[in-house]
Amino acid sequence: MARTVAGVTYTRTTLAVWEVTLSCGLACSHCGSRAGTPRRNELTTDEALDLVGQLAEAGIGEVALIGGEAFLRPDWLDIAEAIRRAGMVCSMTTSGFGLSEATARRMKQAGLRHVSVSIDGLEQSHDLLRRKKGAFASALVALRSLSDAGLFVGANSQVNRITAPDLPELYEVLRRAGVQSWQLQLTVPSGNAADHPEILLQPCELIDFFDMLARIAIHALQDGMSLSPGNNIGYHGPFTELLVAAGGTWSIGEGCLAGISVLGIEADGTIKSCPSLPAAGYSGGNVRDVKLAEMLTRSTNLGRNHRARTAPLEDLWGFCRACEFATVCRGGCTWTAQAFFGRPGNNPYCHHRALKLAESGQRERVLQVSPAPGIPFDSGTFQIVQEPLTSPWPNDGERRFGRDLIRWPARS
C-alpha cells in the first residue's frame, strides 16, 4: 500500500507481527508484554480470520505469529493456514517450550515456512532469564523437531548482562543445531525487564559488546549463517557494514521502520506500528472498530515515522539531535528510546555514540528513577548519566559486562 506524505510516496508495510494470544507457559524476566494469561478480550476465530483477509488486502507480505506463546491458542494453526491460503508467508517465533514433534509436523502441514526459537544464552543463563529450569533443553529439542519437520529454523536471542558473555559459545551451539539464521536484540526495560534494570547492558558496555559481535560475525560469514542484528543494535559504527553484510549496503539502518515496513497486532485486535511498542501513542486503533486499510491510510500514530522522514530532526533531542548521522539514523529504534525516556528521538544504545563519548573520555549509563507500574510494555522512567570514563561504578553489586567476562570457544 502506498501513501503520499509531503509529496513523497512511500511504500507501506510488508511484515505484520501478530501476538495471537498473550497466554504463555513461561514468565521470562525480559518479557515486554508481561505474557502469561490471555488478554481479556482476544479476537475470536472469526475475527482473526477476517483480519487475515484484511492483512492480505493491505499488501502485507508476511505474518509472523508470536505470543505469549502462539501455539497455546487452540485455533492458531487455522489462522496460519488462512494466512498461507491468502498468499502471505506465515512464520512464527516461539520459546519452543513444550513444542512437540507432532506439533512441528502440523505446523509444516499448515503451511508455516519459517520458525524462530528464542534461545538467549547457554543453559544456565537461558533458564535463569526464562525463569524455568529445562527451558534451554526444551528449546534445543524444539529446534530439532522443527528442522526434522522440514521448516526453516532460526534462533533469536536477548542480549543483556546475563547472556552477553555466552554469545560466542551460543553461536557454536546454534550452528551445530542447524540454525540457519540468528537474530540478536538488546534487552530494553519494557514489561518484566523494566522490573530488572540490573540485567540491562549499559550504553558504555556496548563497545566491548560490538567488538565481540564483530568477531562472531566473521565466523558467521565463514560458516554461511545469517547473523541478523535487530533494530536496536546499531548505529553507523565501524562494524555496521560487517554486521549487515548479508543485506548489502542499503540494509544499513536508515531510521526506525515502525509503521513503515512493520506492524504489530495485539491479541485483542489493537494495531500498532511495532509489536514491541506500547499501544498508547503508537496504536492506529482496533480492527473491531476500524478496518485495517483505513487505519493505514489515516492513522497519525502509525504514520509517525513517515513524517520523521520528511522532517528528520523534528523529534530528535539530546546527543542524537546533534549527531553527524542524525538525518540518516533519526535516533534509531523508537522502542528503545520510548522504553527508557518515554519518547523517541534520543538513543544512548548506539555504538557510534559510545565510541564518540569514549574518545572524549566520557561514558553514559542509564539509571532507573521510577519503577514500571506493571502493565504490558510499561517501562518506568530512566535518566542518562554522563560521566568521565574513569569514574568508579556505583557500589550497587550489579553484574557488569566487559571483554574479560566473554567466554570464547576453542576455535576463536
Added chain:
Amino acid sequence: MGEDEFEKLLRRRLQPEGGPEIPAELASKLVKLREELDALSKLIHDLSVRLAAGENSVRAELNPAIRRRLQLMSDIRELERNAGLPDPPQVMYGPPWRGPSRE
C-alpha cells in the same frame, strides 16, 4: 552495478502503474553514484573485518569512508525522491530468517 541491473532496480521500485519517467541524465548520475557506493561498501567491509581482527590502525581510514558512504546514500535518496521514486520497503527489524536485508 551495471546499467541493466540498475534499470531493473528502478523498474522494480516504480509503482505498478503510472510511475515517473527517469530522465537519462539523472539515471546516468544515479548509476555513477551507486557504483561509487558499491566500491566504498566493499572497502568498508574489508576494513571492518580487519578491525574486528584487531587491526586498530584501520580506524583512520574506516571512519571517513563510513561518513562518505552515508553521504552517498543520502545523495542518492534525495535524487530519487526528487525524481518521484518511492522509497523502497526496507527491512531492518524483522524475524531472523529474513536476515538484515531489504525487500
